[in-house]
Amino acid sequence: MHMIEDGNTAAALGVKLCRATVIAAYPITPQTPLTEKLSEYVESGEMKAEYIPVESEHSALAVCIAASSAGARVFTATSANGLLYMHEQVQWASGARLPIVMCVVNRAVGAPWNVWNDQQDSISQRDTGWIQIYCADHQQIIDTVIKAYWLAEKVNIPIMVCYDGYILSHTTMPFDLPDQEKVDAFLPPFQPEYALNPDEPANLNTVTLPDVRVDVYGELAHGYMEIRYLLQEDLRTTLQVAAEAEKRFAEIFGRGGDPYIEPYRCDDAEHVAVGMGSITYQMRVCVDALRNEGIKVGVMGVRFYRPFPDETIAYALQGKKSVIVFEKALSYGYEGALASDLKSALYEHLAGTGALPSVQNFIAGIGGREIRTEDLTHALRAATRGRVSKEPLWIGIKL
Amino acid sequence: MGTRSYKRKTSHSEPGPGDGGRTGSWRVERPVLDQSLCIPCKRNKEACYICWLFCPEIVISRTIPPTFDLEYCKGCGICAEECPTKAITMVDEAHFAEKEKDKE
């Protein structure tokens, strides 16, 4: 069924379709309408779940961590400083291997206060052991929420479904609402390997030593380092599991594509723009315009940011003259985090092959600064003529 | 060296005694019961058990006579201090070390 709603509603409908049973959230712009919707579904009885109006984001994720440990399918959502306030819990959730799905409605972080979109919030959580997926439109938001539950529960790793605040969250666009029966066929009920249970008592997340230690059965159990290693190992194999998720989803819902990246007019392109989220769709318009000028450009959206699909990305960019990375966040003191990750992937897979593209980094839309399509086109055009700057360039900055 | 067949990928602890090791080795003094003063012993029926109630380590049995699990008893001496008839005395472990040595 097609509907026209905003991005937050798309996310809320996805959560409802996935039959999450415990939802905890604390209001923060621009996430608020998403969780308001969920409270409506729960209060009206449309959705059978507990909606917990917590007193902070730290507690929002605490509720999810505990409920998930007790066997519930959980959901929360936040933005900006809310995500930063959660940070301790974010790390805890992945270390405890809980399949939590959380929407991050991307927003600039303070100081100073700013409620508008950029991606500094979720990028700053890059190294927390969560899977991060970025969405470019409403269809991707609702589909990604559904795929995220399947994937998270398969690999026991939490997932952030990230989408641009306001630009997607508050913008009304058409999308297809998946049928409940199909979602049920895609996503079985949550059955964790272990849930807290008085008949099978266990003490979870206790202090774990630097070295391995014998358990009560006389067998060797891992140490802290092994637990962390296994998280890394499973994150790397998540890439394959994500491909399986995508395939299953396509079989049932009839849509899908590459789970990691979303290329547009890249095949014969000499220059490829790379980004995450809604900006990559906006850049399709720039690409079309430059193609009309005879410049061979394409754009590639990175959907999976963690685990980073380095191999897929590197080979997709093999032999291109240049890669132009547009980012709404920065690793302050250096450059955009995606640009750094891309360079690393390119070097790893293409160094010495003669097929190593140059990389230009642009920073755009920080704190909701309007990204004019004309400015993006201009920047992209300039970058195709040769590397503009070693340092990242800020589009639309007024100094 | 480890093993890749670790049962779980999380910190998942299961109940068992002696997480702190054989904590009896922490002891400096050992509780010794004088049955002639102990209330349950004297009456030969369940009574008193203040030592059992207050034992932080759960190493005193609720039996006649009460016994001490010396494998885990840390020798805090709360039982001796709380015993209403002073039936429990804390004795220097060195005393037993000598005795055990004599046995060998």
Added chain:
Amino acid sequence: MNKDFIEIRWHGRGGQGAITAAKIVAGAAFVSGYPGVVMAPTFGTERRGAPVMTSLKISREKIYDLSPIETPDIVVVLDHLLLNEADVTHGLKPGGIIVLNTPLAHDFYHFKNYQLATADVTAISVEAGLPHGMVNTGIIGSLEKATNLLGLDILIKNIDEEFKTRKPEKNSRAAKIAYKRTVTED
């Protein structure tokens, strides 16, 4: 006006329902065969009474560019006093249409190079039984009269749908009356 890609900018005040109006038109456009529909409110801290903007893009193809409208084909102004507060014709394409809710007569205004349509939607809405100041459904009737964009029937259907639990008949009546009474260029 190129009817394959239309950009409409809405000017209203927080609480007037400009966003709801744009959403109703967006829904009607989608069912009328425009798969590309994007309605984006001004982002930020909307406060009751303060001027707000909403942009609506309608296209025969999926829309990838979600950036704000710079050169609208149509501007809809829900309160004539906004003419003093906001540059409502900013970027408006030559020959573009202005739909204005005003108690004043059409010939009171003179917009060079633009086509003006006016109606006293505030009064019309009260006449239709709505509370004073609820102009967001009436203005849809004026928009349709001025642009002949989607047809009144589909708009009325979507108004009924949007307000199904909140007096749909009064809202659709306002749109119908406004449609009839809107004064356009000769």
Added chain:
Amino acid sequence: MQAKTNILNLPTREFVHPGTRACTGCGLAIAYRIGLKALGKDTMLIVPPSCLTVLQGLFPVASTKLPCLNVTFASTAAAATGILAALKTQGKKHISVAAWAGDGGTSDIGLQALSGAAERGDNFIYFCYDNEGYMNTGAQRSGTTPIGAVTANTPFKGKQQQKKDVPAIMAAHKLSYVAACSAAYPLDLYDKIKGCVNLPGTKYFHIHIPCPPGWGYAPRYGIKIGRLAVETGYYDLYEIVHGEFKLTAASAKLVEKRKLIPVREYFRSQSRFKILTDDQIAAIQTEIDAKWAGYYKKDE
């Protein structure tokens, strides 16, 4: 009022294994052991970092025989909410939830989450075991460290500020049940837990916990010192049921006796109070006397 439990009818089933890492003579070990007896098998526990984390055991061995979730320092009560929500959606009504946090984890870093859960009325028991400092990290001051106590970060002058009255803060949430207990009175603790389990919403327990290394006394005197705190009228055992305040156990008896042991004896039993001067002790004695004068008056 239900029949009071005595030692002989106290359940013999234990929920803690011997051989824990707790310090010799740990007051918490006594309160925890008795508390779990009252809570029973069908209980899920939540524990933030604290001495209890150590007592509970290091991976992969647990000394507690009940399911337990270790959580971050500030999130204890919110985690209780989460488990309750999961249990509710699973229809597991027979399982109860209990959180055990230290005084720092309650009065300082955990207060926001506790207040949130209490305001939401989430149905669980929250235990604050109060050894009056961050004992697990080496005895630094906390919100509930009493005035005059030398701690690792009030090393010479002792704490200059009053003890935070957390039970009063929780009572202000209009909880159905607030109790002040002591490890030295385990049966009072047991009876209070048993008595409140069926009351609605959040139940709050504050338990005074003598701590040999943190307070500076020989382990064997732990119960004596806990009892002195009560018999000097310095720390009171009470319960507040639906807003109704009532002294219990030994504190209630003190009202009948109208005689308190001088608080000086309590202070002089622990090295942490060594810097308290006679004048300071006299001032505290005056406060205690005034408080008890109020209790006596109510009793008349």
